[in-house]
Amino acid sequence: MSADGLFLDADLGEKAYRSAMAHAVDAVLDARDDEPYSGATPDALAAELDAPVLPEDGVGLSNAIEDVAGDVLAHSVDTSHPRTAAHLQCPPMIPALAAEAMLTATNQSLDSFDQAPAATVLEGRVVSALADLFDLPSDADGVFTSGATQSNFQALLLARDRSLAEHLEYDVQRDGLPAAARDLRVVVSEEAHFTTEQAAHFLGLGEDAVVAVETDADHRMDADALAATLDHLDREGREVFAVVGTAGTTDFGAIDPLDALADAAAEHDAWFHVDAAYGGALALTDESDRLAGIERADSLAVDFHKLFFQPISCGAFLVRDGAAFRRMARTAAYLNPEAHAERGVPNLVGKSTQTTRRFDALKPYLTFRAVGRERLGALVDATLALADRTAALLADADDFELLADPSLTTVLFRYRPRERMPDAAVSDLNAAVREALLADGTALVARTDVAGVTSLKLTLLNPTATLDDVAETLDAIRAVAADVEAAGEVSP
Ligand SMILES: *Cc1c(COP(=O)(O)O)cnc(C)c1O
Numbered sequence: 327m328s329a330d331g332l333f334l335d336a337d338l339g340e341k342a343y344r345s346a347m348a349h350a351v352d353a354v355l356d357a358r359d360d361e362p363y364s365g366a367t368p369d370a371l372a373a374e375l376d377a378p379v380l381p382e383d384g385v386g387l388s389n390a391i392e393d394v395a396g397d398v399l400a401h402s403v404d405t406s407h408p409r410t411a412a413h414l415q416c417p418p419m420i421p422a423l424a425a426e427a428m429l430t431a432t433n434q435s436l437d438s439f440d441q442a443p444a445a446t447v448l449e450g451r452v453v454s455a456l457a458d459l460f461d462l463p464s465d466a467d468g469v470f471t472s473g474a475t476q477s478n479f480q481a482l483l484l485a486r487d488r489s490l491a492e493h494l495e496y497d498v499q500r501d502g503l504p505a506a507a508r509d510l511r512v513v514v515s516e517e518a519h520f521t522t523e524q525a526a527h528f529l530g531l532g533e534d535a536v537v538a539v540e541t542d543a544d545h546r547m548d549a550d551a552l553a554a555t556l557d558h559l560d561r562e563g564r565e566v567f568a569v570v571g572t573a574g575t576t577d578f579g580a581i582d583p584l585d586a587l588a589d590a591a592a593e594h595d596a597w598f599h600v601d602a603a604y605g606g607a608l609a610l611t612d613e614s615d616r617l618a619g620i621e622r623a624d625s626l627a628v629d630f631h632k633l634f635f636q637p638i639s640c641g642a643f644l645v646r647d648g649a650a651f652r653r654m655a656r657t658a659a660y661l662n663p664e665a666h667a668e669r670g671v672p673n674l675v676g677k678s679t680q681t682t683r684r685f686d687a688l689k690p691y692l693t694f695r696a697v698g699r700e701r702l703g704a705l706v707d708a709t710l711a712l713a714d715r716t717a718a719l720l721a722d723a724d725d726f727e728l729l730a731d732p733s734l735t736t737v738l739f740r741y742r743p744r745e746r747m748p749d750a751a752v753s754d755l756n757a758a759v760r761e762a763l764l765a766d767g768t769a770l771v772a773r774t775d776v777a778g779v780t781s782l783k784l785t786l787l788n789p790t791a792t793l794d795d796v797a798e799t800l801d802a803i804r805a806v807a808a809d810v811e812a813a814g815e816v817s818p
Contacts, residue, residue, distance in 0.1 A: 484651075577736060727740045
């Protein structure tokens with residue numbers, strides 16, 4: 327048995343680490359080319375990725391890295407490419423990539439202080455800075471998460487348990503759900519992310535516990551409709567335990583009227599959660615007033631792996647009153663014995679739905695420190711400005727139909743080459759265009775349905791992308807659409 331060059335031990339290990347990291351970095355840089363994607367199909371990839379996963383004898387790190395470069399990196403989405411603009415999948419910033427290297431090499435685990443001393447304290451400092459950024463009070467607290475799925479889940483968990491404790495003196499953590507949980511309801515806008523429904527399922531409430539409120543012409547929750555929904559639920563004898571606002575919906579980037587939602591939640595003694603996974607980054611900019619009301623949230627979800635340009639995974643769950651975490655408190659003799667709490671040793675295991683947990687807080691920390699609020703805000707501003715200019719470009723084009731003025735950095739549109747083209751044909755054409763673009767790899771755009779018609783979406787998260795890049799994407803759409811139409815794949 328030889329472990330030489332496989333661990334970070336004094337001599338051989340250090341050399342091997344340096345050389346492995348350098349090789350990995352070269353492989354990443356060499357794999358980048360002119361196109362966002364190679365266009366490989368699932369079948370082609372299945373055929374290509376056929377090397378034995380666990381060979382009896384290893385091929386050596388250099389060979390394995392070369393294989394990954396050729397078979398995997400070459401067929402990965404180039405998230406740093408200026409024509410990659412499909413999903414909320416950002417180009418990762420270089421300071422965060424450096425942080426990622428440090429946090430994985432040191433392998434701290436945030437569940438207990440003795441596994442991550444400085445990391446535990448630093449995560450707390452980053453959480454405080456975030457609470458300040460969103461104007462939460464000084465007893466706010468929080469924890470890093472894998473993203474808004476986990477953050478939204480945790481919000482509804484605390485909200486559900488608080489409601490049953492305060493209204494029925496019931497301890498869910500100990501006793502599970504009472505029969506009265508059948509009447510619990512959470513309200514969200516009809517454009518909200520599916521993770522509220524998913525959380526309701528996971529929390530034993532069922533997806534039908536989620537009540538969707540109508541949105542206005544700008545896709546924001548309609549405050550009157552919210553009031554009517556809450557009254558209706560009251561009359562039906564339901565217990566609304568949470569009002570969830572969205573600051574930045576996935577398609578339109580719409581920001582709910584958070585102040586009105588905070589009022590409604592307060593009036594009904596419901597927990598007010600804000601899903602700011604996407605729009606939270608506005609807090610870095612001069613447009614932070616568009617988030618007005620977020621400072622009244624009982625909890626909020628922010629994702630750094632979206633408009634904060636951090637590599638996946640990186641999110642945070644913030645709570646207005648840190649004492650709320652007591653509802654998921656946990657003590658384990660091996661991690662955080664009660665004696666620790668008495669001595670003030672911070673063990674974060676009781677704040678998370680995870681046990682072993684990554685030191686993801688280092689990524690925004692290093693980025694914030696290195697770049698500063700002003701410059702980071704300017705990067706967010708650049709993406710907002712590009713979305714506006716893209717919308718203007720689409721509005722001016724005869725063959726495109728702009729579907730909404732951008733709120734954040736998404737732009738929704740359809741390719742409609744002939745004015746009188748029926749919606750069904752437009753749907754087919756745009757769906758085929760999206761498929762053809764992925765198969766071609768020149769530009770990556772997303773598809774979604776708007777008013778029942780298949781539409782295209784650009785999610786602009788790259789501060790280095792220009793209007794020329796967008797114009798090239800539109801040309802690529804025209805080109806593949808011409809091919810699709812010539813092949814007779816859609817009816818005229
Ligand atoms: C991305 C997103 C989610 C899901 O978050 P993950 O980070 O993917 O777990 C939830 N809500 C909104 C509004 C989002 O943008």
